[in-house]
Amino acid sequence: MNLLSRLPAPVRRTVHGVVGVALVAALASCGNQDTYPLTTLSPKGQQADTIHTLVKPIFIIAGVVFVVVQVVIVVIVIKFRRRRGEEHGENDPVQIHGNTPLELTWTALPAILLAGLAVLNVQTIFKLEQRVPDAIHVDVYGQQWWWEYRYDLDSDGQPDIITANQMVVPAGRQVELNIRSRDVIHSFWIPALNGKMDASPGSTHFMAINANKPGIYEGQCTEFCGLSHGYMRMEVKALTPADYDQWVTDQTASPAEPGNKLAEEGRTAFLSQCAYCHQVNGLTAEGEYSDAGPVADYKGLDGKAVPTVRPGVAPNLTHLMSRERFSGNMFPLHYEDGKPDEGNLKDWLTDPKAMKPMMPDNQQGMPNLNLDPATIDALVAYLVTLN
Numbered sequence: 001m002n003l004l005s006r007l008p009a010p011v012r013r014t015v016h017g018v019v020g021v022a023l024v025a026a027l028a029s030c031g032n033q034d035t036y037p038l039t040t041l042s043p044k045g046q047q048a049d050t051i052h053t054l055v056k057p058i059f060i061i062a063g064v065v066f067v068v069v070q071v072v073i074v075v076i077v078i079k080f081r082r083r084r085g086e087e088h089g090e091n092d093p094v095q096i097h098g099n100t101p102l103e104l105t106w107t108a109l110p111a112i113l114l115a116g117l118a119v120l121n122v123q124t125i126f127k128l129e130q131r132v133p134d135a136i137h138v139d140v141y142g143q144q145w146w147w148e149y150r151y152d153l154d155s156d157g158q159p160d161i162i163t164a165n166q167m168v169v170p171a172g173r174q175v176e177l178n179i180r181s182r183d184v185i186h187s188f189w190i191p192a193l194n195g196k197m198d199a200s201p202g203s204t205h206f207m208a209i210n211a212n213k214p215g216i217y218e219g220q221c222t223e224f225c226g227l228s229h230g231y232m233r234m235e236v237k238a239l240t241p242a243d244y245d246q247w248v249t250d251q252t253a254s255p256a257e258p259g260n261k262l263a264e265e266g267r268t269a270f271l272s273q274c275a276y277c278h279q280v281n282g283l284t285a286e287g288e289y290s291d292a293g294p295v296a297d298y299k300g301l302d303g304k305a306v307p308t309v310r311p312g313v314a315p316n317l318t319h320l321m322s323r324e325r326f327s328g329n330m331f332p333l334h335y336e337d338g339k340p341d342e343g344n345l346k347d348w349l350t351d352p353k354a355m356k357p358m359m360p361d362n363q364q365g366m367p368n369l370n371l372d373p374a375t376i377d378a379l380v381a382y383l384v385t386l387n
Contacts, residue, residue, distance in 0.1 A: 008081050014074050038191055038220055045193035045217075046174070046210040047128055054124045058117060128194070129206065135174040138167065142179070142186030142199035142221065144364045145228035145356070146315060146328045153248065161251045162279070164315035165329040166235045170244035174210045183364075187223035190236050196222050211238035216324070227357045228365065233329040251319055254282050258385050266382025269375050277314035280386065314366070321387035327356055327366070340384040349376045 007015070043052045080093050096102055139150040139159065149167045150159035169175045179188050181199040189196035193209040211217065221232035239247060258264045267283075275283070315326070321340060325332055331344045348355055351368055358365025371379070 008077070011074070011077050011081070014070070014077060018070055018074075038218060040191045040195075042192060044212055044215065046212070047194040047208055048192055049212075050124055050127050051195055054120055057120075061113070061117075128208070131176060131208070132174045135176040135208070136169065138175055138177050140167075140177050140179045140188055140199065141182055142188065142225075142232075143182040144184065144226055145221075145232040145358070147188070147232075147234045148315065151248075161248070162281075162316040163251065163319070163323070165233075165325060165327075166237055166323045168237045168239060168244065168247050169209065169211060170241045171211045171214045171238040173241070174208050177207045177209065179205045179207060184225050185223050186221050186225050186232070188219070188234065189222045190217050190219035190234065192217040193236060198223060209236065211236065214238045214240055214243075226364065227359060228328065231328050231330050231356050235324065235329050237324070247322075250322065255280060255318055255386055258382055260381070262378050262381040263385050264382075266378035266380070269379050270382055273369055273371065273375070274317075274379070279316045279318065281316070281318040313363070317383065317386055319386055321384055327352075330356065342380050342384065345380045345383055346376055349379060 040048075040051070040055075043049045076093070080091055082088070082091065137152045137155065139152070141148040141150070146165055147167075148162065148164050151161040151163075152158065153160040167175075177188070177197075179197050179199045180203070181201045183201065185201070186199040187196050188199055188207065190209065193211060194207055197205050197207040199205070215238055217236045217238065219234040219236070221229060221234070223229075225232065258267055270278075270280070271283070320326065321333055323333060326344075327348065331348065332341050333344070335341055348366070349369075349371055352358065352366040353360070353368060356365070360367035
């Protein structure tokens with residue numbers, strides 16, 4: 001420490017800066033994919049690999065340039081510092097202003113380097129925009145403060161599956177996303193699979209993902225979008241092709257009938273308390289299931305005596321318990337042993353604002369319906385049948 005204190009103030013500041021940068025770099029390298037899942041440095045998909053291939057050499061080049069510049073600065077400051085007894089300018093280095101060859105060199109070299117990096121960037125952009133004929137198409141909607149996914153499996157322009165917060169995809173197959181927003185600007189980001197893409201009102205932005213292997217890949221909205229921005233998470237669950245096909249079969253099937261009286265009471269309570277905002281495919285106003293899919297529920301069934309319920313401003317709950325979490329992918333729906341976490345659902349129905357900051361009076365988030373305990377128990381008994 002005494003040695004450092006003897007150095008001139010500019011040198012000390014430079015040393016402190018270099019040490020600080022080194023410490024930050026060391027801390028940034030700590031952790032792994034399991035402890036810090038939101039990292040861009042551990043690609044798990046084709047598009048993320050493409051980005052990583054571009055970013056890696058850029059960081060190496062930038063790191064080398066940074067180190068060289070800092071070393072030159074430190075050497076110059078130490079070598080040409082003003083010593084005691086010296087007149088001002090007595091020990092200054094030779095001035096090179098007006099040296100045409102040298103100035104051309106340090107102008108041309110960075111320009112060539114940047115041009116090369118620009119070519120690599122453009123190539124990467126075109127790769128990320130590539131579409132494939134056998135891709136799965138999913139419309140992604142950001143809404144304060146959760147995500148909705150609509151699967152158009154037969155390419156007829158209408159969704160066959162509508163789910164929320166957790167997107168399920170087959171590993172090894174490209175999934176093409178059309179990203180939109182229903183209110184403010186959000187940003188869709190699953191760093192292990194691709195970069196981020198804004199969800200903007202009135203616009204549609206394309207992004208593709210292709211997970212290398214089965215697994216769960218977490219994400220977070222990265223555009224400040226209001227009170228619960230930090231509670232607006234998302235997740236991609238990649239399955240084997242066979243498991244994905246089974247998931248599609250399960251998701252397009254009608255919900256199971258309630259298996260007990262309490263669950264039946266919950267379905268009745270759902271129609272009176274929840275169906276204004278939430279949807280269960282095929283659930284009619286009389287509390288029965290039809291064979292209707294999500295499109296019919298939103299548009300009404302032609303030729304049916306009893307119309308289906310037509311909500312859509314809150315998550316589709318048709319197969320709620322097939323998901324891992326709810327409410328912006330924040331709260332678990334199951335315990336580790338796979339049993340339903342009824343406690344979380346009861347807490348949510350009792351006082352949702354205590355679990356997640358929201359503004360229900362402004363139609364932003366779940367309102368407190370002031371339900372009595374018996375109604376909450378019945379609703380939870382019904383919700384856990386939606387698997």
